[in-house]
Amino acid sequence: KARIFSGVQPSGTPTIGNYIGAMRGFVQLQDEYDATYCVVNQHAITVPQEPKRLKEMTRELAALYLAIGIDPNKSTIFVQSDVPAHTQSAWLILCHTGLGELERMTQYKDKAQKQEAVNAGLLAYPALMVGDIILHDAAYVPVGDDQRQHIELTRNFVDRFNNRYGDVLVKPEGIYPKAGARVMSLQDPMSKMSKSDANERGFVSMLDTPNQITKKIKSAVTDSIGEINYDKEAQPAIANLIEIYANLSDKSTDDIVQAYAGKGYGPFKTDLAELVVSVLEPIQTRYEKLLSSSELDDILHDGAIKANEQANQVLARMNKAIGIGY
Ligand code: ATP
Ligand code: MG
Numbered sequence: 424k425a426r427i428f429s430g431v432q433p434s435g436t437p438t439i440g441n442y443i444g445a446m447r448g449f450v451q452l453q454d455e456y457d458a459t460y461c462v463v464n465q466h467a468i469t470v471p472q473e474p475k476r477l478k479e480m481t482r483e484l485a486a487l488y489l490a491i492g493i494d495p496n497k498s499t500i501f502v503q504s505d506v507p508a509h510t511q512s513a514w515l516i517l518c519h520t521g522l523g524e525l526e527r528m529t530q531y532k533d534k535a536q537k538q539e540a541v542n543a544g545l546l547a548y549p550a551l552m553v554g555d556i557i558l559h560d561a562a563y564v565p566v567g568d569d570q571r572q573h574i575e576l577t578r579n580f581v582d583r584f585n586n587r588y589g590d591v592l593v594k595p596e597g598i599y600p601k602a603g604a605r606v607m608s609l610q611d612p613m614s615k616m617s618k619s620d621a622n623e624r625g626f627v628s629m630l631d632t633p634n635q636i637t638k639k640i641k642s643a644v645t646d647s648i649g650e651i652n653y654d655k656e657a658q659p660a661i662a663n664l665i666e667i668y669a670n671l672s673d674k675s676t677d678d679i680v681q682a683y684a685g686k687g688y689g690p691f692k693t694d695l696a697e698l699v700v701s702v703l704e705p706i707q708t709r710y711e712k713l714l715s716s717s718e719l720d721d722i723l724h725d726g727a728i729k730a731n732e733q734a735n736q737v738l739a740r741m742n743k744a745i746g747i748g749y
Contacts, residue, residue: 427452428561430461430503433480434472435618437487438626439699440606443670444567448600450492452565458498459559459730460488465503465510466552469545470538470619486719487629490710501726503555508734512554513547515741519584520550528572553577558734560593568604569615571597588744592737603670609643612659630707633700640696651683651691661688668695671702
């Protein structure tokens with residue numbers, strides 16, 4: 424089986440954007456691939472986090488991985504900080520990465536803009552992500568559209584490293600969902616939905632109550648056209664809601680447009696809210712049970728052992744190639 428790797432940051436509770444764009448795919452891919460999924464808590468501190476909350480969110484995200492259906496008998500689940508090779512490899516990668524390459528990353532520019540003070544980790548972040556991927560010999564990386572540039576950086580790094588030192592690392596490819604690879608904010612259809620958005624009305628989190636979900640969807644921005652069409656140019660906000668609907672119902676965008684022809688936005692939003700609630704409720708029920716169980720800690724403990732074994736092998740290959748050691 425080919426190996427895949429992916430991760431989510433515990434920088435907030437995952438949103439339906441994370442679910443549609445990445446996490447749902449984690450579940451679908453675990454049968455076909457040898458999958459490793461990581462809670463990348465060391466990525467989260469590239470922007471300020473409250474220490475107590477960061478710890479909680481790390482465990483919560485691991486519980487959510489299981490609640491959506493990632494099966495620890497099929498996939499490896501672990502927390503990044505349990506595997507020191509990740510941060511160790513990041514140093515090696517940084518020393519083989521151009522400053523200009525990092526400065527060109529649009530995620531860096533976007534996130535830097537939103538910070539009062541920017542730490543060097545925010546710029547270096549892609550190097551740690553490269554480490555995450557290559558240490559698990561991943562051939563494929565399922566991610567949302569916003570990670571394309573980082574995957575390209577990873578591929579370029581692997582080429583450069585292998586050209587210089589021989590065939591040391593596996594060159595990965597991104598796997599992006601056909602639709603829903605970029606879910607947009609409910610308050611601004613021009614910016615991506617993000618779990619770290621300061622405006623909570625911009626996203627539906629996977630742990631929002633039915634009441635919160637309904638409120639957020641009903642107050643989602645629309646337009647003054649007042650007619651349901653799937654037109655990303657003229658009606659980007661409605662197009663985004665239609666895409667969320669299509670993704671969570673497996674109906675086509677055409678079906679949805681037809682079903683709401685001549686009905687206005689109200690009934691459409693009501694049904695969308697119901698749909699989102701119906702998808703998230705069973706996940707939330709499983710999540711609550713897992714969070715208070717010792718099973719979760721056992722799974723993370725086992726995952727860390729497996730992940731350390733794998734990652735340390737690749738780190739050793741890298742160190743040997745570079746000439747680190749004596
Ligand atoms: P943050 O704002 O802290 O960066 P985030 O919502 O962007 O949070 P990440 O942990 O950075 O979440 O990304 C986890 C995964 O979710 C990645 O594969 C990413 O591509 C995907 N993803 C993030 N936002 C979206 C979105 N709006 N639509 C589709 N996929 C997304
Ligand atoms: Mg992100």
